[in-house]
Amino acid sequence: MLKSSFTPIFSTFPAKPLSPKPLPNAIFSCFTHTAPTVRQNASPNTPTTILPPPTSAYIHLPFCRKRCHYCDFTIVALGSSSNQTEDDPRMINYVQLLCREINAMKAENKANPPLETVFFGGGTPSLVPPKLVSSILETLRLKFGLSSDSEISMEMDPGTFDAKKMKDMMELGVNRVSLGVQAFQEELLKACGRAHGLREVYEAIEIVGSCGVENWSMDLISSLPHQTPEMWEESLRLTVEACPTHVSVYDLQVEQGTKFGSLYTPGEFPLPSETRSSEFYRMASRTLSDAGYNHYEISSYCKSGYHCKHNLTYWKNKPFYAFGLGSASYVDGVRFSRPKRMKEYMGYVENLENGLVDSCESTSSAQDMATDVVMLSLRTSRGLDMKSFGEEYGSSLVLALCKAYKPYVESGHVVFLDEQRRAMAADELNALLVNEDKIERSPAYIRLSDPDGFLLSNELISLAFAVVAP
Ligand SMILES: C[S@@+](CC[C@H](N)C(=O)[O-])C[C@H]1O[C@@H](n2cnc3c(N)ncnc32)[C@H](O)[C@@H]1O
Numbered sequence: 092m093l094k095s096s097f098t099p100i101f102s103t104f105p106a107k108p109l110s111p112k113p114l115p116n117a118i119f120s121c122f123t124h125t126a127p128t129v130r131q132n133a134s135p136n137t138p139t140t141i142l143p144p145p146t147s148a149y150i151h152l153p154f155c156r157k158r159c160h161y162c163d164f165t166i167v168a169l170g171s172s173s174n175q176t177e178d179d180p181r182m183i184n185y186v187q188l189l190c191r192e193i194n195a196m197k198a199e200n201k202a203n204p205p206l207e208t209v210f211f212g213g214g215t216p217s218l219v220p221p222k223l224v225s226s227i228l229e230t231l232r233l234k235f236g237l238s239s240d241s242e243i244s245m246e247m248d249p250g251t252f253d254a255k256k257m258k259d260m261m262e263l264g265v266n267r268v269s270l271g272v273q274a275f276q277e278e279l280l281k282a283c284g285r286a287h288g289l290r291e292v293y294e295a296i297e298i299v300g301s302c303g304v305e306n307w308s309m310d311l312i313s314s315l316p317h318q319t320p321e322m323w324e325e326s327l328r329l330t331v332e333a334c335p336t337h338v339s340v341y342d343l344q345v346e347q348g349t350k351f352g353s354l355y356t357p358g359e360f361p362l363p364s365e366t367r368s369s370e371f372y373r374m375a376s377r378t379l380s381d382a383g384y385n386h387y388e389i390s391s392y393c394k395s396g397y398h399c400k401h402n403l404t405y406w407k408n409k410p411f412y413a414f415g416l417g418s419a420s421y422v423d424g425v426r427f428s429r430p431k432r433m434k435e436y437m438g439y440v441e442n443l444e445n446g447l448v449d450s451c452e453s454t455s456s457a458q459d460m461a462t463d464v465v466m467l468s469l470r471t472s473r474g475l476d477m478k479s480f481g482e483e484y485g486s487s488l489v490l491a492l493c494k495a496y497k498p499y500v501e502s503g504h505v506v507f508l509d510e511q512r513r514a515m516a517a518d519e520l521n522a523l524l525v526n527e528d529k530i531e532r533s534p535a536y537i538r539l540s541d542p543d544g545f546l547l548s549n550e551l552i553s554l555a556f557a558v559v560a561p
Contacts, residue, residue, distance in 0.1 A: 151415030153214035160284035160350035165417030205236030208401035217247035221259035249295035250287035268307040308337035313371040316361040336397035474538025504544040507534035
């Protein structure tokens with residue numbers, strides 16, 4: 092069964108990764124484990140591929156009014172009434188620290204290309220005063236350069252911004268909003284411990300529209316406690332009516348150490364059964380596809396041309412910077428996560444300034460990289476590009492993957508595609524794998540089917556791990 096996959100490998104992926112059972116590779120440790128001391132943190136091994144410099148940056152702004160009952164992200168709870176954040180010293184000090192981290196970052200190469208995407212994730216970035224956001228963007232601009240048509244996304248919570256704040260953010264260059272709605276039922280918002288109600292949801296949608304934000308996304312969570320199919324149907328219908336250009340649908344992940352973790356057991360009432368959760372996933376896939384959204388990644392849907400460029404960086408296994416408390420970067424082949432506690436993060440920045448930390452000092456092994464590529468690309472509707480995978484990691488792995496997935500092609504969970512992205516028929520497939528140790532012609536792509544393959548993604552990705560990193 093699919094488990095939640097809210098990004099950032101990624102929103103911290105640098106959202107959350109899928110969690111297939113055996114996790115042999117470096118990628119998960121950055122997103123799921125407490126950050127160890129900085130030097131241990133970088134994944135060791137021999138250099139393999141030379142990666143280009145990043146053109147994406149994730150910025151973690153951890154402040155929230157309160158912690159939601161399902162949330163285990165790295166946040167700082169300010170208190171429910173804290174909408175007036177203009178002069179909050181906690182924010183001012185944090186942003187100063189963050190800018191120091193950006194400035195202290197090594198690998199200054201004036202020939203590097205400018206940033207193409209910036210993602211302000213949280214936490215609740217929309218709580219941060221525009222003048223502080225401005226100083227972060229200015230610091231990034233001076234350090235790396237910022238492309239004039241860069242995608243600048245910001246996670247925004249209902250009830251934390253008005254039209255003036257929205258316009259101020261747009262003037263700074265924010266051109267993509269990710270609105271955390273989660274549900275369209277007052278009782279579910281309350282049960283989630285959200286700091287806003289339904290009225291603020293509608294107000295936020297209205298503000299985003301009236302301010303002319305063209306590119307905006309809505310986050311929803313399925314499988315919430317006491318959520319019925321009728322409620323989920325209603326949330327999907329109201330989402331479609333609000334006309335966002337992008338929708339992210341996450342299956343609730345019950346995290347240890349959260350309020351939900353202490354109250355509920357997955358699969359048991361008042362949480363839905365696995366069968367019902369799967370049905371929720373199918374309903375989302377069907378409703379959003381029927382409404383003209385392209386299901387381009389396990390949890391992501393977009394209108395044509397409105398995929399999230401920043402998140403595609405993660406799914407294409409391209410490098411990205413990350414700055415701020417608990418954030419995870421991927422630079423020079425190294426996945427590196429920053430401390431999650433403020434005091435340790437302060438120490439980390441100081442050490443960075445004094446040249447005592449090098450977050451780019453070693454690279455991932457070829458095996459780490461191959462498993463990352465498989466896991467990330469199988470999340471997408473594009474799938475795994477077998478030609479470039481074979482060139483990079485060898486034809487024997489291509490053969491092994493094709494053999495492992497053949498039964499799942501027959502069961503309809505996996506699709507082999509040719510160069511024209513046409514699904515290969517069973518007889519073509521048999522012709523490919525005529526004998527045990529030779530492949531006549533590799534399929535151009537392997538992808539998971541929608542929704543059945545995506546629903547089985549944990550198992551299918553684990554299977555690939557067993558092949559790539561036995
Ligand atoms: C970094 S969070 C966004 C935080 C933002 N303050 C908000 O509440 O919208 C990104 C998204 O992850 C999803 N999310 C967070 N924790 C989750 C969990 N335990 N299970 C499923 N989805 C979750 C929510 O949909 C959330 O909007």
